[in-house]
Amino acid sequence: MNAKAAKTQPSSPLDKAEFKAAIVKHLHCSLGTDENKANNHAWWKATCAAIQAQVLEGLRKTQKSHYFNDTRAVHYFSAEFLMGRLLSNNLQNLGLFDVASGALKELGVEITDIMEEEPDMALGNGGLGRLAACFIDSLATMELPAIGYGIHYEHGLFRQEIKSGAQIERPDSWRDYGNPWEICRPESIQEVPLFGYVETKYGESGRIQKEWHPGSIVKGIPWDIPVVGYEGKTVNVLRLWQSDSSDYFNWDVFNAGGYVDAQRENVQAETISKVLYPNDETEAGKELRLIQQYFFCSCSLKDIIRRYKRAHGDDWSRFADQVVIQLNDTHPAIAIPELMRILVDRAELDWDQAWGISTKVFAYTNHTLLPEALEKWPARMIEKILPRHLEIIYEINHRFMAEVDKKWPSDNRIKAKLSIIEEGNEKMVRMGHLSVIGSFAVNGVAEMHSRLVKSDLFPEFDALWPGKLTNVTNGITPRRWLKACNPELSKLIDKKIGSDWPKDLYKLEALEKYADNKTFQKQFMQVKLNNKQLLADEIRESLDIEVDVNAIFDVQIKRLHEYKRQHLNLLHIMALYRRLLENPDYDMVPRVFIFGAKAAPGYKLAKDIIYAINKVADKINNDPRVNNKIKVVFLPNYRVSLAEKMIPASDVSEQISTAGKEASGTGNMKLALNGAITVGTLDGANVEIAEEVGDDNIFIFGLTVEEVHELKDNGYKPYDYYYRDPEIKAVLDWLETDYFTPGKPGALVSIKQSLLDHGDQYMVLADFRSYCDAQIAIDEAYRDKARWAKMAIINTAKMGKFTSDRSIKDYVERIWKLSPCKIEN
Ligand code: TH1
Structure with missing residues (x-):
């Protein structure tokens, strides 16, 4: 680079020599060690520190540019951000991966070894938290002004160990040896009131004034994680709040109010951000969870308002032009009454003005229709923790009921159905209703889901406010989920079609014309084989199981839940095993069934299914009669970094x-992007994946939504399938014996019971036969090497739609109305 170019780009990326020097400097000066003594952990930290300087430079410029351009920004409120590891991703996005790897090599260190030192940031349960992480990657990549707001959990999702087949939960301690990415910002600490009581005052103008006298105050300390966009121009932040006890103790509040609070609560301030609730799709109903939600919403809103006031003072008229807040499910819905409280009680706006602003600021994403996941809080609990917010919720509801009455006069049934308050033994506050009423846009996360949100979950809201309910199909970042996790395939793609696909995933379509090309098929499948070999090594190391890389690698990785039906997969494996025992010549392509799944600690049947998978695995893997045609592998502690190894190796x-x-x-989406073929139901985004890849390149089976409803309505009887299908009967009866659990008959019986006596809520038996047929069709396709290679290539080629950049573009156009902001030097 000539001197002039260097001058206009003061933060030009490090070259190899500079990178080496930076790493060594950090070994010496930050870590107090040297090249001879350093272990992998020290090398990892020194490497992170070496790029952090450049990251922070990007962050500073980004914040300056956003400030001077007074940009409108999206604020993504989420109780979960499942970030995983950051080193590899940051290196990729800064374009420094090869430089770093070369520099380390010259220092005698393998980059792949030191990357293994990084603990996952597991501040989320599953899809919802990982979606938030993909979204902030896309937002930075697309140079959009954005900030993620969440909770700085001391312990992320538990670490899973398997002991004698059963799941054991161990605490996750991702920060025990420090986190090189995060920056504490004590200058932006916030205070959060809790508990206490509300005083009603009458002002001079006759205006009723409410004053909340909190029973305690906790402190929110912000930690910033830089979020580096691809090609490194925009560096946004993820701001996570840690709770702590307030400096001036609660005596201040106590004295000011002069009030001895009978129901004064002693939530230890530090416990608020201590641990992530491990329930995916079940609402915990616990007081601490509500406090967590309010804690991070209150801190974040005050942070947003502080920043807004710096530019606009007390003029609220432009607030909704500058600020949009996306609620990631209802977990942050308490932000709605909190903003109303700030506007009405603090800024002294009148209700209509405040509501006008609020309802232009919030938008809400619904992620599930499962009744057990729809949050409801006892009104009594809200009253105790947030007395003023309950009043505000009642006021919102009162005015909303008047609007309902206009549309459906004197219809009490519909009022009861739409009310934020669910009447009953115990009054409950429905957070979904509050979110729909308080937002200007509501979206589901796939076409089919959004259609069901309108038709089944919120039909009256859709009638009341046509157009408010919409769809934004989810997506994934191809930077992490192809470029970083599957370097070999990425390089092959670069060679074939050029290297701009990570920012424009539709470019992958150019691969389609090579789908029939024998040479490309060979190369593509050779990469797959190499990735399978890496995973096979991992499986040998962690479980001492030998798997054949020429077998089909069949992968099910997700949280364990009955509706996801890992037990359907298991029943099919048992059926195959049985066929092999009855007929040693049973013709099947050798298969390795690989699972990764955590069960919520209190979810008994989910844990029983994990136990059953492991027990069936033990038996099959050690039965010589199986002749290695089936292997079953349960990889413990499924997490982002493990997904990054499994996905590139999946068939x-x-x-x-x-x-x-x-x-x-x-x-x-991640699996299909990496060339795995889906066997799936017409559910969620599978429907759209099928549309993209075409019917020849996916194995669809099972009941449709309509058929599920129809069967339910006509009285679904799982026993009919049990008696009519001898294979179903045989495998279910097998669960009752001690065949898989020697000496412990009945250890697996809960699964059978759930499918027969408890009504098989998720229709496993109804879909069993069609699932088996799909598996036979997979075998047939796999035997034809050219056909399989073609299918795999087409799957990769057709995933353009599922980049999270497309999701973000949809949010921007349909909901957020944001513009990119170029970062100046
Ligand atoms: C998941 C959905 O189950 C999944 O289908 C979707 O792809 C993902 O969100 C992202 O949109 C959900 N995770 C949670 C977690 C909690 C509560 C509800 C949902 S829905 C805690």
């Missing part, structure tokens, strides 16, 4: 939820 992607239950799914 078959199991997406087998009961139709209508999986809102979207995102693992389905």
